[in-house]
Amino acid sequence: GNIVQVLYTSYTKDGNVHDTNHGSTPLEFKVGSKQVLSVFEYGVRGLQVGQTRRIKFNCTNMFPYDPALVMYINEKDMPEGVREGLWIELESGAKGKVVSVEHNFATVDFNSPLADVDVLDFDIRLVRIVDPIDRPPLTFHSDIDNDETLEERERHIQTIVNYLEGLRLSIRGVEPERIPDRALNPDYRKGQDIVRELTPDMLANDLDLDLNSESSPIRMRDPLTDKIYTPDPQLFGEAYL
Structure with a gap:
């Protein structure tokens, strides 16, 4: 499969934006490699560069919320500029959302952004094919x-x-x-x-x-x-x- 780059926005069932990478780096993955959620794999099939497709993604029970993944992290162990609402990645590779910062400690939620979400609508736009297959005739x-x-x-x-x-x-x-x-x-x-x-x-x-x-x-x-x-x-x- 090709290596592709996509921009996306996901919406909750009430129409609010749940997540987006517009205005930041496109999501890059190899089609068929199962590196990303299946919604992206299916979303880019048949798309030409510049086209957008809306696709419904049922994520019920895929990422159950786990209270044990909400942790207190010493501020010195986190990247600079930590603030509430920011997504961070620790040296271990764990990614979480900062819930609050106080007294040199931050409360970070390491649950998936899709935790306890039932259905999302994704708008997926193919912006680039990084590695098109150039096969001989x-x-x-x-x-x-x-x-x-x-x-x-x-x-x-x-x-x-x-x-x-x-x-x-x-x-x-x-x-x-x-x-x-x-x-x-x-x-x-x-x-x-x-x-x-x-x-x-x-x-x-x-x-x-x-x-x-x-x-x-x-x-x-x-x-x-x-x-x-x-x-x-x-x-x-x-x-x-």
Whole structure:
């Protein structure tokens, strides 16, 4: 998966802001690595840079509140400038929210920000793909048909590329109504013959193409002409908006 950066704001069911990183450093994580809450993993699927998605996150009982995690910390053991309401991180890596500061001691709550929260609405915006997959183009493997004109061969390959791109967008969460029917139902006879045989295992093993992690549009090279084929922009333009 790609390394991505997102900005987010979460809202409680009454519409109040629960947490946000707008105005600070974007959250960075590798998709599929389970480094972050699942809401972020699902939230970025199918998004293009600059797009925002709202997603509901059910966190009931995920982080029960534990009174034992509210602790008194000597001020000398904390970062400078500690004040009420500030989130701090100790040298041990523990993160907590300062509840109060008095008499050189601070009361710090190390419970999760999601403790005892039932449902949150997240607005997740993809701001950057840090490490896009830049894979070489696929190679079109097919016997040369002497009865096939070059124009027919080009249409044949373009049909396959469009079909694979339609699958890629579908798997990555693009809404079905934005993926043209012709992309998933090829209209060229020889293209149909090939795509009917393409199973997920064949794509992964024979073409080294895992559509679950494929982040960039499909490209395919014809070894006969050395031409690179990409998805038809007139067919897929709407899917990238």
